[in-house]
Each structure stands twice: as C-alpha cells, then as structure tokens.
Amino acid sequence: MASDTPMIVTLDGPAGVGKSTLAARLAGELGLAFLDTGAMFRAAAYTLGEGAWDWTQGILQQKLGDFDFSLRGSGKDTQLLLNGQPLPEAIRSEEAGRWASQLAVVPSVRAYMKMAQIFLGQTTALVAEGRDMGTVVFPGARHKFFLDADPDERARRRCLQLETQGKPADLSTIAASIRQRDDQDRNRSIAPLKPAPDAVVVDTTRLTEDEVLEKVLGLVRG
Ligand code: DC
Numbered sequence: 412m413a414s415d416t417p418m419i420v421t422l423d424g425p426a427g428v429g430k431s432t433l434a435a436r437l438a439g440e441l442g443l444a445f446l447d448t449g450a451m452f453r454a455a456a457y458t459l460g461e462g463a464w465d466w467t468q469g470i471l472q473q474k475l476g477d478f479d480f481s482l483r484g485s486g487k488d489t490q491l492l493l494n495g496q497p498l499p500e501a502i503r504s505e506e507a508g509r510w511a512s513q514l515a516v517v518p519s520v521r522a523y524m525k526m527a528q529i530f531l532g533q534t535t536a537l538v539a540e541g542r543d544m545g546t547v548v549f550p551g552a553r554h555k556f557f558l559d560a561d562p563d564e565r566a567r568r569r570c571l572q573l574e575t576q577g578k579p580a581d582l583s584t585i586a587a588s589i590r591q592r593d594d595q596d597r598n599r600s601i602a603p604l605k606p607a608p609d610a611v612v613v614d615t616t617r618l619t620e621d622e623v624l625e626k627v628l629g630l631v632r633g
Pocket of ligand 1: 426448453542
C-alpha cells in the first residue's frame with residue numbers, strides 16, 4: 412500500500428459482538444474517524460423499505476444512485492451522513508437489522524456499498540467495521556481484526572444495551588434474531604462473514620469492553 416494512503420484498521424464480526432462500541436473507542440484513541448458500514452446497509456434498507464431485496468438489479472442501482480454517504484468529524488464524534496443528513500435512530504431496530512441483512516445479499520447493493528466505502532477510505536483515515544472490511548473492501552488495510560463471541564453472550568449484551576436505553580428487550584427473541592442473521596451473513600455467496608487470512612481473531616466472550624480495547628490497541632500500537 413502506498414504510504415500516502417490513509418491508514419485503515421478493519422474490524423469485522425457477527426451481529427452483537429460489540430464492533431460499533433469498539434470502533435468508536437478505537438477511533439478516539441487513534442485519532443481516526445470510524446465507519447459503521449452496518450449503518451450504511453441499515454440506512455439503505457430503512458430508506459428503500461421492506462421487500463426492496465426483491466426489486467430488479469436495475470431499479471436498485473437507480474435508487475442507490477441517489478444515495479451519497481459522507482463522514483463528518485472523528486473519534487467518538489464521527490457522524491455518518493446520508494445525503495447530508497444524520498441517519499435516523501429507527502435504523503437501529505432489530506427489524507431494520509434483519510432487512511439490512513436481507514438487502515446485503517443482493518449483488519448490486521454490495522457493489523454500491525463497496526464502492527462507497529472504498530471512496531470514503533481513500534480520503535479519510537478510518538476504523539472500518541462490518542462483515543467484509545478485511546476480506547473484500549480493504550484487503551490491503553494495515554491492521555485487521557475479527558471479533559467473535561458466543562451467540563448467547565451476544566444476545567445477552569444486546570438485551571442489556573436495549574434495557575439501558577429504556578427499550579423493550581426479550582432475550583429469546585433477540586437470540587433467535589442473532590442466529591438468523593449469523594446464518595444469513597455467514598452463508599451468502601458474495602462477501603460472506605469470515606475472518607481475513609491475515610486478521611487477528613479476538614474472542615470477546617469472556618472479555619470486558621475495556622479488555623478488548625486494550626488488546627486491540629496494544630496490537631495496533633505495538
Ligand atoms: O453491523 P450491523 O448489525 O449494523 O449490520 C446490519 C446488517 O448489514 C448485517 O446483518 C449484514 C449487513 N452488513 C453487511 O453485509 N456487510 C457489512 N460490511 C456490514 C453490514
């Protein structure tokens with residue numbers, strides 16, 4: 412990679428593993444912006460609506476042509492904008508997550524997202540988190556991490572997070588949704604969720620957020 416290319420750190424892993432929290436904290440420590448690529452898929456799914464995954468490739472391409480993602484700020488304060496506007500809170504629902512996972516199997520959607528993400532990484536030094544950052548979008552990234560954790564532990568964390576936000580949370584529903592998304596994200600034919608061959612795999616099941624941050628930071632700085 413040329414030395415004048417912005418530094419990229421990739422963080423991949425399944426739903427509920429804590430990528431977004433770690434990406435924001437890591438970006439803060441390293442003075443980079445963070446890119447939540449799941450939010451890009453969620454925003455697309457939420458904006459296009461339920462069933463968009465059944466539209467023709469041509470219509471999807473045309474609709475996505477009106478999308479323009481950009482980044483503002485850095486560290487924890489990084490904001491991802493769609494057509495100049497912050498993304499709505501509604502994209503964070505379990506339903507929007509399932510729609511995003513369904514839309515994410517469509518080739519024209521993946522092609523658009525890859526192009527938009529590469530474009531952002533060409534101008535901004537990033538902690539980029541998602542499913543295929545280290546394998547497909549930024550294969551030449553300087554540092555690559557793959558976070559994993561037991562699915563029940565991920566469901567428990569997600570439940571706790573929702574409860575903290577005062578939102579309703581049912582552990583068994585969330586666990587089922589996480590397993591369904593794992594299955595869909597790992598088994599799709601294009602850009603399936605898997606560690607890049609040169610990624611460091613971190614099992615976070617028995618680690619606190621601080622311990623994960625410390626480990627990853629140590630490896631980036633070391
Ligand atoms: O990380 P998340 O839960 O916000 O992501 C929502 C969905 O978007 C996820 O289930 C699959 C899809 N996604 C993807 O296919 N590739 C990415 N780089 C990020 C997310």
